Amino acid sequence: MRNVFIIDDHPVIRLAVRMILENEGYCVVGENDNGVDAMQMVRECQPDLLILDISIPKLDGLEVLTRFHGMNVPFKILVLTAQAPALFAIRCMQSGAAGFVCKQEALSELISAVRAVFSGYNYFPSQALIPSREDDGQLQELELFKAINDRELMVLQLFAQGRSNKEIATGMFLSNKTVSTYKKRLMQKLQANSLVELIEMAKRNALV
């Protein structure tokens, strides 16, 4: 019950993960850099645990996860990724992963997760456990949106569509500076730290 298979598109990560696992006495039975080949190899290697990145080429890691889960495979799957936990941890949990570890964390976190999963526990960051309060979060966000006036909302929508400051300025007959002011005000009102966050929020709330 200690055989592990690694799927990650970066050779440094595969090697580093292999080393720390072997150091802990686990046996790495195989590794691969893409989802399509890995689907085949994993069947042959019969691991007890699959460590999976969710942004691997060919077949997206989430897709690999969903397929294996649908096939009722006998091994557990632990997601190791640089994707944002707030957006992806819940999704992975729902798709049948036994755990979720961020590459932003120290790799010792991965060992804790592997131990937990082999002991029959699931291992997720606490953000992933928020879904029970998801409606609350959604409501809170909608509350924030109330403070946004029509004009700001329009600017936000254009940002979310991928328009640049300049394009928005031209389209709305504003100066570049005014568009920047709108952006700042939007970030303030929606409590976002970046334009990327703003856009995510817009998408989450079906603005685009």
Added chain:
Amino acid sequence: MNTIDQLQALTGGNRALTRRLLEEVLRSCTDDGQQLLAIAHDDHPRMVDIAHKIHGAARIVQARAVYQACEALEASTAQDDLEPLREALHLALTQLQAELGHTLAELDP
């Protein structure tokens, strides 16, 4: 923690393993750098993809300058001028390579 300390932490201080990991990081710096330069200057999605791929590895080996340059590229939009961001990432990779090249040479025969 700097990169070599991090590599040693990952290998539990085992010299042979540290050497192997160091060599892999150096090889990846070259490969990633070449792939990065091969992308068309306006191919935003591929630029973001490779930045994301390098980001994960750079985090694991604690190569701060590299992952910060990745973050900047990942946060860019299709309208941004990607060239300075790409150059910054390529420079960070080259510097890491130079730094680790010295470390490898000093590591032992």
